[in-house]
Amino acid sequence: MAERARPGGPLNGARQPSLTDVAGRAGVSHMTVSRVINGTGPVRPTTRARVLAAIEELGYRPNSAARALVTGRTGTLGVLALESNLYGPASTLYGIENAAREAGFAITISSVSRPGRSSIADAVENLRGQAVEGIIVIAPHVTAGRALEAAPADIPLVAVGGGDDAPVPVIAVDQRDGARRATEHLLALGHRTVWHVAGPEDWLEALDREAGWRETLERHGAPVPKVVRGDWSSRSGYDAGRALAREKDLDAVFTANDQMALGLLRAFAEAGISVPGDVRVAGFDDVPEAAFFTPPLTTVRQDFIELGRRTFGLLAARMSGGDRHDRALVAPELIVRESTGPR
Amino acid sequence: MAERARPGGPLNGARQPSLTDVAGRAGVSHMTVSRVINGTGPVRPTTRARVLAAIEELGYRPNSAARALVTGRTGTLGVLALESNLYGPASTLYGIENAAREAGFAITISSVSRPGRSSIADAVENLRGQAVEGIIVIAPHVTAGRALEAAPADIPLVAVGGGDDAPVPVIAVDQRDGARRATEHLLALGHRTVWHVAGPEDWLEALDREAGWRETLERHGAPVPKVVRGDWSSRSGYDAGRALAREKDLDAVFTANDQMALGLLRAFAEAGISVPGDVRVAGFDDVPEAAFFTPPLTTVRQDFIELGRRTFGLLAARMSGGDRHDRALVAPELIVRESTGPR
DNA sequence: CTCGCGAGTGTTAGCGCTAACAGAAGGAAG
DNA sequence: CTTCCTTCTGTTAGCGCTAACACTCGCGAG
Numbered sequence: 001m002a003e004r005a006r007p008g009g010p011l012n013g014a015r016q017p018s019l020t021d022v023a024g025r026a027g028v029s030h031m032t033v034s035r036v037i038n039g040t041g042p043v044r045p046t047t048r049a050r051v052l053a054a055i056e057e058l059g060y061r062p063n064s065a066a067r068a069l070v071t072g073r074t075g076t077l078g079v080l081a082l083e084s085n086l087y088g089p090a091s092t093l094y095g096i097e098n099a100a101r102e103a104g105f106a107i108t109i110s111s112v113s114r115p116g117r118s119s120i121a122d123a124v125e126n127l128r129g130q131a132v133e134g135i136i137v138i139a140p141h142v143t144a145g146r147a148l149e150a151a152p153a154d155i156p157l158v159a160v161g162g163g164d165d166a167p168v169p170v171i172a173v174d175q176r177d178g179a180r181r182a183t184e185h186l187l188a189l190g191h192r193t194v195w196h197v198a199g200p201e202d203w204l205e206a207l208d209r210e211a212g213w214r215e216t217l218e219r220h221g222a223p224v225p226k227v228v229r230g231d232w233s234s235r236s237g238y239d240a241g242r243a244l245a246r247e248k249d250l251d252a253v254f255t256a257n258d259q260m261a262l263g264l265l266r267a268f269a270e271a272g273i274s275v276p277g278d279v280r281v282a283g284f285d286d287v288p289e290a291a292f293f294t295p296p297l298t299t300v301r302q303d304f305i306e307l308g309r310r311t312f313g314l315l316a317a318r319m320s321g322g323d324r325h326d327r328a329l330v331a332p333e334l335i336v337r338e339s340t341g342p343r
Numbered sequence: 344m345a346e347r348a349r350p351g352g353p354l355n356g357a358r359q360p361s362l363t364d365v366a367g368r369a370g371v372s373h374m375t376v377s378r379v380i381n382g383t384g385p386v387r388p389t390t391r392a393r394v395l396a397a398i399e400e401l402g403y404r405p406n407s408a409a410r411a412l413v414t415g416r417t418g419t420l421g422v423l424a425l426e427s428n429l430y431g432p433a434s435t436l437y438g439i440e441n442a443a444r445e446a447g448f449a450i451t452i453s454s455v456s457r458p459g460r461s462s463i464a465d466a467v468e469n470l471r472g473q474a475v476e477g478i479i480v481i482a483p484h485v486t487a488g489r490a491l492e493a494a495p496a497d498i499p500l501v502a503v504g505g506g507d508d509a510p511v512p513v514i515a516v517d518q519r520d521g522a523r524r525a526t527e528h529l530l531a532l533g534h535r536t537v538w539h540v541a542g543p544e545d546w547l548e549a550l551d552r553e554a555g556w557r558e559t560l561e562r563h564g565a566p567v568p569k570v571v572r573g574d575w576s577s578r579s580g581y582d583a584g585r586a587l588a589r590e591k592d593l594d595a596v597f598t599a600n601d602q603m604a605l606g607l608l609r610a611f612a613e614a615g616i617s618v619p620g621d622v623r624v625a626g627f628d629d630v631p632e633a634a635f636f637t638p639p640l641t642t643v644r645q646d647f648i649e650l651g652r653r654t655f656g657l658l659a660a661r662m663s664g665g666d667r668h669d670r671a672l673v674a675p676e677l678i679v680r681e682s683t684g685p686r
Numbered sequence: 687c688t689c690g691c692g693a694g695t696g697t698t699a700g701c702g703c704t705a706a707c708a709g710a711a712g713g714a715a716g
Numbered sequence: 717c718t719t720c721c722t723t724c725t726g727t728t729a730g731c732g733c734t735a736a737c738a739c740t741c742g743c744g745a746g
Binding site: 371372373374375378384385386387390409411412413414415 | 722723724725726727730731732733
C-alpha cells in the first residue's frame with residue numbers, strides 16, 4: 001500500500017492529520033469529531049473532551065478546501081483595491097480587513113494599477129476565480145463606476161466611494177458635504193469668494209468635492225472662479241499654486257486634498273504669499289501630517305475606519321440575502337487650523 | 344431525485360456548472376475536459392475546440408476548492424501586514440501583491456494593529472487556517488523578529504525588513520547604508536557633527552538607521568550627540584524640533600523618516616530657525632510629498648516595489664524547496680534637495 | 687411492559703476535481 | 717499479418733469534509 005506523495009504538502013513531508021486520524025485517536029467516528037469542531041449536534045461532554053485532546057495532540061487543523069468543497073462557502077471576501085499610496089484608499093482597506101476578520105472572513109486583495117473598464121473586469125474575474133463570496137471595490141473613479149455596470153450579477157458586490165449613479169450599492173464619505181463645510185468656513189471668514197484646486201476629472205471624489213464647492217458659492221451668491229485642476233499629487237498642487245499666485249484678488253483657496261495643499265503652500269511660500277496672512281487655504285482628508293504643514297492646514301477629516309466597517313456591513317447584508325441597493329453616506333468633519341486662522 | 348440546495352451557492356440559485364456538465368455538453372468524459380483546462384496530456388485539436396466551446400457556453404469556472412482538495416495546493420500566499428499607513432509598509436504590500444499575481448498566486452492579508460508576540464502568532468495561525476502556501480511578514484519590529492522564533496517550521500515564511508538576527512530569511516533595504524549616505528552628505532557640507540532624531544526603539548529600521556548614523560560619525564571622528572527619539576509621527580518630529588531648537592551649536596539634523604522631518608521643519612520655522620540657512624536637515628523614505636516640504640527635503644529613497652518583488656522571489660524559492668536562509672539587502676539612494684542646499 | 691422520544695453516535699453518499707491506470711485506435715516496424 | 721508502440725480518451729478511486737439519515741441506548745409516559 002504505497003503512500004501517495006502529497007504534491008503541495010507541508011515541508012517536512014508528513015501528511016496533515018485529517019478528521020479520520022483524530023477520530024481514530026479519540027476512539028470515535030469522524031462525524032463526532034466534526035460535530036465537536038463545528039458545534040453541530042449533541043456530543044457527550046466526556047467524548048468532547050477526548051476529541052479535543054486528540055485534536056490538540058495531533059495538531060489537527062481543519063482542511064479549508066474540503067470544507068469549502070462540501071459547504072460551497074469559502075469564507076473569503078475579495079477586495080479590489082487601487083494600487084496607490086493615497087491616504088484614503090489605504091486606510092479604507094484596513095477598516096474593511098478589520099471588520100471582515102472580526103466576522104470570521106478572510107480578505108484577499110487584487111490590486112489594479114490603472115483603473116479602466118478592462119482592468120477592473122480582469123480583477124473581478126481574478127477574484128471570482130478564487131471563489132470569493134463577495135467583492136468590495138475600492139476604486140472611486142468614474143471609469144470604475146462604468147466598469148461595474150458589467151459586474152457579474154451572481155455574486156454580491158459593493159463599492160466604496162462610488163458615485164450616486166453607480167450600478168451597485170455604495171458606501172461613501174459625503175464629499176459634497178465636506179466641500180460645503182470647507183467652503184462655507186472660508187466664506188464665513190469674510191472672503192468674497194473661494195478658489196478651488198480640484199482633483200483629476202476621472203475621480204468621483206474630485207467631481208463631488210468640486211460640485212460641493214460650486215454649489216456653496218452659488219448658494220451664497222459668490223462668483224465662481226475658474227477651477228484649477230490637479231492630479232492629487234503635491235507636484236500638481238505646486239503647479240496650481242504657481243498659477244494662482246498670479247491672480248490679483250486671490251483671497252482663499254480650497255484644495256481637493258491635503259497633498260495638493262502642501263504643494264500649493266510651497267508655491268505660495270516661494271512667491272512670497274503669506275498663509276493665512278495674504279491667502280487662506282483649506283484642504284481635504286486630514287492626513288496625519290496636515291497639522292505640521294507650514295502653516296498647519298485646515299482640512300476635512302474622513303473616518304475611513306468607519307467607512308470600512310460600514311462597507312463590510314453592507315456587503316454582509318447583501319450576502320445574506322438583503323437586496324438593498326442603496327447608497328449610504330458617512331459624514332466628514334471640518335478641522336480648523338492656522339491656514340485659515342486669524343491674520 | 345431531489346436537487347440538493349447549495350448553501351453558499353450563487354445568488355440566482357443555479358448550480359455552477361461542473362466539469363461533468365461541460366463534459367456532457369461536449370460529448371467527452373470529464374477527464375478530457377480537465378486535460379484541456381490544465382494542458383495535461385494530449386487532446387485532439389477538434390476535441391479541444393468542442394470542449395472550449397462548451398466551457399464558453401456554460402460559463403464554466405474551475406472550482407478552486409475541489410482543485411485545492413485534491414492537489415493540496417491553494418495557490419494562495421499570506422501577507423502579515425502591520426496595520427499602518429506608513430509609506431513603506433503600504434508600498435511594500437503592493438510590490439508583493441504585484442509580483443505574486445504575476446506568478447499566479449493570490450494574496451490574502453492579515454493585519455496586526457500592534458505588533459507583539461501573541462498578536463503575530465495569532466495572525467500566522469489565522470493565515471494557516473486559510474491554507475496559505477507561504478507567508479510573508481511585513482513587521483519590521485524587534486518584537487516581530489522575536490515572535491517569529493516560534494514560527495511554524497512546516498510552512499515557508501520570509502520576512503521583509505527584519506533584523507540581521509531574524510530567525511527567518513529576510514529581505515530588507517540597507518538601512519545602515521542609507522543612514523550612512525545621509526550622514527556623510529551632511530558631514531561633507533562641513534558640519535562638525537550631525538544630530539539624529541531616531542524612530543521608536545522597537546522598530547528595527549529605527550535601530551539600523553541610528554546605528555548607521557552613529558558608525559558614520561565615529562568613523563569620521565565626529566562627536567556623537569545625544570539621540571532624540573520619536574515615534575515616526577510628525578507630532579514627535581515637532582516635539583524633537585522644539586527640543587533641538589534649544590541646542591547651541593545645532594548645525595545639521597538627520598531624522599529617521601520624512602514625517603518626523605516635516606514636524607521638525609515646522610518646529611524650526613516657529614522657532615525662527617532657517618533651513619538650510621541655520622540648520623541643514625535630511626530625512627529618510629522619500630515620501631512623494633518630501634519634494635514639497637518647506638524647504639524641499641533631502642532624503643533617502645527606498646525602492647519598495649523592488650523590495651516587494653525580491654521578497655516574493657525569496658518566498659517562491661523557499662516554497663520550491665530552496666533551503667536558503669539568508670538575508671538580502673536592497674540599496675537605497677540619496678536624494679538631495681534644498682534642505683541641505685547652499686546657504 | 688410496551689411504546690415513544692430525545693440524546694448521542696455511526697454509516698453512507700457525494701461535493702468537484704486530479705492521479706493513475708486501462709483501454710481503443712491507428713500507424714510503423716518486423 | 718502480427719506486434720509494438722504512440723496518441724488519444726475513458727474509468728475508477730479518493731482527497732477531507734459535511735448532510736442526511738439510521739441506529740442504539742435509557743428513561744418516562746401510557
